[in-house]
Amino acid sequence: MTEAQEWLDQNYPKEKRNDIISLECKDNTLKLIGELLLDNFCGLVELDLSLHDITKLDVSDCYELERIIFANNILTSLPGDFIYPEKLTYLNIMNNNIDKIDLNYFCKFINLKTLFIGTNDKYKMDHCFYNRFYGHLRSLKDLTQLEALDISNTDISKGLSYLPDSLKDFRFRVYRPEAKVAKIKEKLEPFGEDFKKYKKTKSRKLSYKRFVKNNEVEEVQEQSAEIKNLLIVGRTGNGKSALANVLSDTSRFKESEKSISETRKFLDEIFTHNGTTYRVVDTIGMGDNRLSKNDVLIEITEAVYAIKEGINQILFVVGRRFTKEEIDAFELIKGAIFESNIIKHTTIIRTNFPNFKNSAKCKEDRQDLFEGNEFLAEMLNSCNGIIHVDNPSVEVECERRLAFNREDRENSRKKILDHLENFKENYKPDLMPWDQLYLKVRNYMKIKHNLQRSDISSDEANTLKAQMEKLEEKVVRETDLHYAVPPFAKLLISYNTCQIL
Incomplete structure (x- = not known):
């Protein structure tokens, strides 16, 4: 064995x-032991000293370090102070004996692509020799380039939904019976240990407490909400579906510039941005009266089922000028919704504005939109402002134009998501009615999902359809529009059935 510092100096x-x-x-025959101070290595980029018995490492003099491979040593602490943590892209300190350190330590290492901090050596663990990291995966939400993460046998146990979208390789082995990372393994087992599938389908868990009196549900309590719901409303043809595609970075929502709505049903999509999980919901376009009042009500209840956590922001989409329907919509918001403070959770999205990156042009357009209308100006001051964007079509043949359009859509997305970071929690309009409406349609949704099974028999399908029709009638009959329907639903019903409730 050779003293590490002595070997370095020689x-x-x-x-x-x-x-x-x-x-x-x-x-390979040399075994380095003891402490190691890397002084004067100002240009060092890569350090690889695995499989030794080095007890302490100091890299505070290494300003250019990008890669550290220091697995299978006997470190009890992290390797000194990193002057420029953002330069590090690879860190492997597996199978050391690092004392308790919060995962938050790594939040400044924003360019890491690989982070291996767990322990997978059973022999070492049998001798109480392992890395003792703990904390919440939320600490890594800003590591947007992270591709590989190993937290095996650590005490990191929470925050799966905060893992960055860039992550491809996630390891969380459990050999120590008391390792708290077992909680993460338990959560992922129903999903084949596929953390991306978990994030998409299990972004939150609900825990309901029911209190029954006179056959009525009196209270529903929800816990552990980790998803922000964005409800898009607006007139047909103003770009609601395009906005939904841009935000979710998908093409799930059918885009059209026609005056007839392409959205005949509520559609939703879950996506993650900078560690925050969002659900965007595209609604039926205002002014489309092809659906009956009852049809719209059923669609609304399905939307409530999708966003049972409440609303983070209503994104009210407007075009070049406020139409009468949109002005009436604001009046309805003030009269029927403002009392529940939903206007404070509303942002106006001005679409089809090519100069959206020019702040002076945006300010000028804002003044033009509301000039001469004190009521609209008042509503603007009550909500969370107006965001100008442009989401041009990507269904174009010209490659040059397509590149420009994609760039505009990406810049619009960033502008809106940066704005949304200011709003931390969901809001539940009229908490009790919202929950009661959800419970009334839950059985309806279960039947609807069963009808979509591929293995369903014709007899079973007919039985379920009959049950579904009865439940539809019950939902429409028992839902008091002035009590149980959320305020945004009143707004949508009024414009799709040509009546004010």
């Missing part, structure tokens, strides 16, 4: 260290 004289880019011990 092989790398201080006067030559500034020129060293990569440092490793090429002698």
Whole structure:
């Protein structure tokens, strides 16, 4: 065995260290022990000293470090202070003996692509030798380039929904019976340990407490909400569906510039941005009266089923000018919704505005939109402002135009999502009615989902359809529009059935 510092001083004289880019011990027969101070290695980019018995490492003098491979040593602490943590892209300190350190330590390492901090050596663990990291995966939400993460046998147990979308390789093995990472493994087992599938379908868990009196549900309590719901409303042809596609970075919503709505049903999509999970819901376009009042009500109840957590923001989409329907919509918001404070959770999205990156042009357009209408100006001051965007079609043949359109859509997306980061929690309009409406349609939705099974028999399908029709009648009959329907639903019904409730 050789003292690590002695080996370093003999092989790398201080006067030559500034020129060293990569440092490793090429002698496989050599076992380095003790402490190691990497002073004067100002240009060092890569350090690889795995499979030794080094007890302490100090890299505070290494300003250019990008890769550290220091697995299978006996470190009890992290390797000193990183002057420029954002330069590090690869860190492997597996199978050391690092004392309790919060995962939050790594939140500043925003360019990491690989982070291996777990333990997978059973022999070492049998001798109480393992890395003792703990904390919440939320600490890694800003590591947007992270591709590989190993937290095996640590005490990190929460925050799966915060894992960055860039992550491809996630390891969380459990050998220690008391390792808290077992909670993460338990959560992922129903999804084949596929964390991306978990994030999409299990972004939150609900825990209901029912209190029954006179055959009526009196209270529903929801817990552990980790998803922000965005409800898009607006007149047909103003770009609601395009906005939904841009925000979710998908093409799930059918876009059209026609005056007839392409959205005949509520559609939703879950996506993640900077560690925050959102659900965007595209609604039936205002002014489309092809659906009956009852049909619209059923669609609304399905939307409530999808966003039972409440609303983070209503995105009210407007075009070049406010139409009469849109002005009436604001009046309805003030009269029927403002009392529930939903206007404070509303942002106006001005679409089809090519100069959306020009703040002066946006300000000028804002003044033009509301000039001469004190009521609209008042409503604007009550909500969360107006965001100008442009989401041109990507269904174009010209490659040059397509590139420009995609760039505009991406910039619009960033502008809106940056704005949404200011709003942390969901809001439940009229909490009790909202929950009661959800419970009334839950059985209806279960039947609807069963009808979509591929293995369903014709007899079973007919039985379920009959049950579904009865439940539809019950939902429409028992739902008091002035009590149980959320305020945004009143707004939509009024414009799709040509009547004010």
